[in-house]
Amino acid sequence: MSDSEEDHQLGEEWEDHDSKLSDGELQEAFAKGLLKPGMNVPLEEPKKAVNNVEGLKKCLAEFKRNLVWVERLDLTTLPALDILAKAEGRVEPGPGGDQINADDDFQREMFFYRQAQASVLEALPRLQKLQILTKRPDDYFAEMTKSDQHMQKVRKKLIQKQMAMEKSEKAKKLREQRKFSKKVQVQVLQKRQKEKKSMMTAVKKYQKGMSDKLDFLEGDAEGKKATGAPSKPHVNKKGPSAKRKYKDSKFGFGGKKKGAKWNTKESHSDVSGFRGKVAHGKVGKKFSKAGQKNKRPGKEARRKMKSRK
Structure with missing residues (x-):
């Protein structure tokens, strides 16, 4: 070998x-060197599907029971009529129409849904005929799969999650409000600066004689009314005030100053404004007896008063 x-x-x-x-x-x-590549590759033989019809029928006959329909509740129905497809004039997919595309999830699930709908429409009248209730009563009590302690934990977790979401929404609204209020504040400040700038420009023009309008003062008053700020009392601008008239009569109001206060023959002879108390400096002095009573006695008088005692 x-x-x-x-x-x-x-x-x-x-x-x-x-x-x-x-x-x-x-x-x-x-x-x-006894192990070489390709020696330990497992070979999988194709599985043979066994369709033992006789065996299946035998098994079915063993566990089949002759029960009434109420105990079985089995139904074999065709899918319900697709009203939408009929209204649109489309061919209804299914046993009576086109073949259903198994790869189309929506079409396949709709077929199952309509089949279940047809089963319900057929089963409910039969159950009502047999006087079997089909609705759950209001006081229905069922044993829960989960314990009460576990459900309390779930409830607590859901409440915490809901509170966290509400807190997040509240914080989001506050941030939006702050942004909006800051934006409004910036706009108000810009508006004030703009009004102040225009007012200063108008004042400078008025001082330099380039303009004779005082509209900026009226605008200031209107702005105070709009903002609710207290405004100064209305002053009549048609003529000078009483204070201004008195000062004009006393000191003059422009024009020649030198020699304007010299006496004339008429002013020298006019003694209607003469007041004796003012001329002799007696204004403000008290000559009443009440003032003399409260006067403190002198030092010598006080000494004699003490010696008398």
């Missing part, structure tokens, strides 16, 4: 017992 035949025979032996070998034995065999 040649060396190649011996290696082949040994390889077959290792292949037959490879499942029983340990890791150390496999490493030793690999070192000797």
Whole structure:
């Protein structure tokens, strides 16, 4: 027997017992060259589907029971009529129309939905005829799968989540309000600066004689009324005030100043405005006896009063 035949025979032996070998034995065999690529590739044979019709019928006959329909509640119905497709004039997919596309999820689920709908429409009258209630009563009590403690934890978690969402929404609204109020404040400040600038320009023009209008003062009063600020009392601008007239009569009002206060013959002879008390400096002095009573006696008089006692 040649060396190649011996290696082949040994390889077959290792292949037959490879499942029983340990890791150390496999490493030793690999070192000797007994394990080669392609020797340990498992070959999977295609599975054969067994359709044993007789066996299936036999199994069905074993567990089949002759029960009334109320105990079975089984129905085999066609899907309900698709009213929308009929109204639009489309061909209804299903047994009576086009074939249903199994890859179309929407079409497939709608077919299941209409089939369940047809089953409900057929089952409800039969249940009502048998006097079987189909609605859950208001005082229905069912045993919960979850414990009350677990449901309390779930409820607490849901409440915390809801509170966190409300807090987040509230913070979001506050941020929006702050942004809006800041924007309004900036607009108000810009408007005030603009009004102030225009008012200063109008004042400068009025001072330089470039304009004879005082509209900026009226605008200021209107602005105070709009903002609700207290405004100064209305002053009649048609003529000078009483104070201004008195000062004009006393000090003059422009024009020549030098020699304007010189006496004339008429003013010298006019003594209608003469007042003796003012001329002799007696204004404000008290000559009544009540003032003399409260006067403190002198030092000598006080000493004599003490000696008398």
